[in-house]
Amino acid sequence: MTLxxxxxxxxxxxxxxxxxxxxxxxxxxxxxxxxxxxAIKEKSIDGVIETIPTYRSLLIVYNPLILPLDxxxxxIRNIEKTLQEIRLPExxxxxxxxxxxxxxxxxxxxxxxxHKITPEEVIxxxxxxxxxxxxxxxxxxxxxxxxxxxxxxxxRLKTPRLTxxxxxxxxxxxxxxxxxxxxxxGWQIIGRTPVELFDSYKEPPSLLxxxxxxxxxxxxxxxxxxxxxxxxxxxxxxx
Amino acid sequence: xxxxxxxxxxxxPGILTTIQDxxxxxxxxxxxxxxxxxxxxxxxxxxxxxxxxxxxxxxETMIMGxxxxxxxxxxxxxxxxxxxxxxxxEPINMWRTYLLKRGDTIFFKKLHTGCRAxxxxxxxxxxxxxxxxxxxxxxxxxxxLEGRSLRRGDILYRFNRxxxxxxxxxxxxxxxxxxxxxxxxxxxxxxxxxxxFTKDGLKTFLSSIYEVTPQSDRMGIRLRGPIIERRPEVExxxxxxxxxxGAIQIPGDGNPIIILNEVVTGGYTKIASVIFVDLGKVxxxxxxxxxxxxAVSVEEAHLLLKEQEDCLNSFKMKSTNL
Numbered sequence: 001m002t003l004x005x006x007x008x009x010x011x012x013x014x015x016x017x018x019x020x021x022x023x024x025x026x027x028x029x030x031x032x033x034x035x036x037x038x039a040i041k042e043k044s045i046d047g048v049i050e051t052i053p054t055y056r057s058l059l060i061v062y063n064p065l066i067l068p069l070d071x072x073x074x075x076i077r078n079i080e081k082t083l084q085e086i087r088l089p090e091x092x093x094x095x096x097x098x099x100x101x102x103x104x105x106x107x108x109x110x111x112x113x114x115h116k117i118t119p120e121e122v123i124x125x126x127x128x129x130x131x132x133x134x135x136x137x138x139x140x141x142x143x144x145x146x147x148x149x150x151x152x153x154x155x156r157l158k159t160p161r162l163t164x165x166x167x168x169x170x171x172x173x174x175x176x177x178x179x180x181x182x183x184x185x186g187w188q189i190i191g192r193t194p195v196e197l198f199d200s201y202k203e204p205p206s207l208l209x210x211x212x213x214x215x216x217x218x219x220x221x222x223x224x225x226x227x228x229x230x231x232x233x234x235x236x237x238x239x
Numbered sequence: 240x241x242x243x244x245x246x247x248x249x250x251x252p253g254i255l256t257t258i259q260d261x262x263x264x265x266x267x268x269x270x271x272x273x274x275x276x277x278x279x280x281x282x283x284x285x286x287x288x289x290x291x292x293x294x295x296x297x298x299e300t301m302i303m304g305x306x307x308x309x310x311x312x313x314x315x316x317x318x319x320x321x322x323x324x325x326x327x328x329e330p331i332n333m334w335r336t337y338l339l340k341r342g343d344t345i346f347f348k349k350l351h352t353g354c355r356a357x358x359x360x361x362x363x364x365x366x367x368x369x370x371x372x373x374x375x376x377x378x379x380x381x382x383x384l385e386g387r388s389l390r391r392g393d394i395l396y397r398f399n400r401x402x403x404x405x406x407x408x409x410x411x412x413x414x415x416x417x418x419x420x421x422x423x424x425x426x427x428x429x430x431x432x433x434x435x436f437t438k439d440g441l442k443t444f445l446s447s448i449y450e451v452t453p454q455s456d457r458m459g460i461r462l463r464g465p466i467i468e469r470r471p472e473v474e475x476x477x478x479x480x481x482x483x484x485g486a487i488q489i490p491g492d493g494n495p496i497i498i499l500n501e502v503v504t505g506g507y508t509k510i511a512s513v514i515f516v517d518l519g520k521v522x523x524x525x526x527x528x529x530x531x532x533x534a535v536s537v538e539e540a541h542l543l544l545k546e547q548e549d550c551l552n553s554f555k556m557k558s559t560n561l
Contacts, residue, residue, distance in 0.1 A: 010430055010431035011428055011430050011431065011512075011537055012430070012431055012481075012482075012483055012486060012509070012512050013427075013428050013483055013485050013486065013512030013513065013514060013515065013540075014428060014512075014514045014515050014537050014540035014541055014544065015483060015515050016481075016483045016486075016512070018431050018480065018481070023478075024478075025478060037268065049264055050264045050265060050267055050273075051267065051268070052267040052268070052480075052481025052482075052503065052504065053267075053268055053481075054478075054479055054480045054481055054504055055478045055479060055480070056478055056480075057480050057481070058481075059480060059481030059482075059483070061264075061483060064541045064544060065541075065544060065545060065548055068541075069537060069541070135479070135504070136268060136269050136270045137270050137479060137481075137503055137504030138270060138479070138503070138504055138505075139270055139378070139379070140269060140270045140271050140379050141269060141270055142270050144479065181379065181380070183378070198269075198270075200369050200370065200379070200381035200382075200386075201369070204269060205266065205269055205271070205370065206269035206270065209268075209269075210268060
């Protein structure tokens with residue numbers, strides 16, 4: 001793991017400045033991304049249109065007619081010097097119920113065979129620790145979380161699925177994630193959660209946020225169906 | 240709806256018609272892409288022509304087939320691709336203001352040049368703002384009209400606002416109207432992962448002709464052409480990072496994808512990005528068109544952007560001084 005002594009600037013076109021803090025998936029590097037993101041939001045710099053925080057970099061979208069590139073770089077360097085003073089919110093721990101295996105987790109058997117363990121052991125390992133949300137990306141509300149225990153390190157599917165059902169809980173390499181909406185996807189699906197992760201009418205729209213911690217726990221099919229029923233009743237009553 | 244008036248009945252939705260504005264910003268950290276009009280320049284001019292604020296909701300339609308019936312008297316403008324627009328069966332000019340009467344029909348008969356046209360209405364189309372924007376995000380199924388493209392029988396509303404002047408007729412200067420050709424040169428800024436490719440690979444990228452494939456949508460334009468050589472020692476994928484419209488990804492098979500407005504992060508290497516003023520040209524290519532890339536400096540790109548902004552501002556000045 002390398003945490004750069006000073007962030008590296010790269011250009012993404014004429015409106016994007018990519019600020020890289022390190023070269024790996026690592027909590028320390030990721031924390032710098034979150035600090036920088038928060039600092040820029042709090043300063044509400046004129047000419048910054050959007051920031052896209054990810055594992056190890058922050059993409060700053062700017063309007064060069066309001067904020068020239070060299071000025072933006074200078075501002076970022078100045079913020080970087082005081083990054084440790086930025087107060088990040090306390091990470092929340094969010095517990096996510098998962099119905100593992102069967103039609104809900106079609107790759108659970110494969111993952112177990114791949115590592116020469118039982119499906120129960122895969123479930124136990126997946127629930128054995130809490131995971132840091134490194135970023136939300138790819139599709140609305142999709143959390144990229146890690147690290148899985150080394151023994152669950154599994155490659156992506158050779159051919160991605162055209163549709164992955166909403167709520168699918170999946171793993172790839174040492175990351176785990178949840179598909180909040182139906183989408184194409186190439187991760188190994190081991191279960192499904194009944195929890196609604198994204199609602200475009202809510203503020204914020206995503207239940208999970210970068211920097212939060214997630215702990216999975218197994219539920220039965222009956223509990224899963226109860227949860228879905230309750231969710232549907234609530235949405236009908238407009239809660 | 241109190242401040243809304245009926246604008247159109249959709250007689251035929253065409254190939255793909257959506258409601259779009261200037262984009263949805265501030266929600267990338269929740270995985271929400273910008274969406275919005277792909278040809279931002281044409282979109283902005285459409286709004287200016289009907290004296291709207293620049294960020295009002297317009298229709299974006301592609302290739303052919305959209306047919307609308309007016310449900311009131313109001314002004315509209317059509318910009319972007321030339322899709323052979325007929326008003327009550329008669330051809331009309333684009334890039335100018337028209338006063339529609341109740342019962343008038345507008346029909347986009349067939350594609351002539353470009354790919355996407357924009358239809359603005361005075362006051363702007365009235366749909367709820369989702370996360371600060373009217374734009375339709377198709378794969379996320381929200382924004383615009385119920386998160387989807389238009390269907391036959393849809394009724395569209397417009398805001399009944401007092402600041403616009405229905406009587407004002409405007410024309411966008413002829414020499415500023417972009418021309419859309421089947422052979423397009425796109426100016427790019429190299430990076431952020433241009434160092435993942437060999438010298439020969441970069442040369443291939445900057446000297447070859449790439450063809451637009453039918454596998455193109457609001458997420459990206461997929462191209463086909465000479466394979467761009469990678470440096471053997473670097474991995475094909477990178478740690479996922481933020482993306483912007485115009486970023487040119489080179490996935491494992493070596494065929495470039497130009498990222499558009501419905502993508503927020505990705506883990507493929509990006510050899511270069513199309514500069515902002517050329518994104519309109521990207522929005523206007525269609526399957527079979529050919530693309531060449533030319534590298535420019537970021538300073539040059541910013542000057543070009545300034546020029547375009549000056550042009551729009553002088554048009555704004557002129558139109559408000561009439």
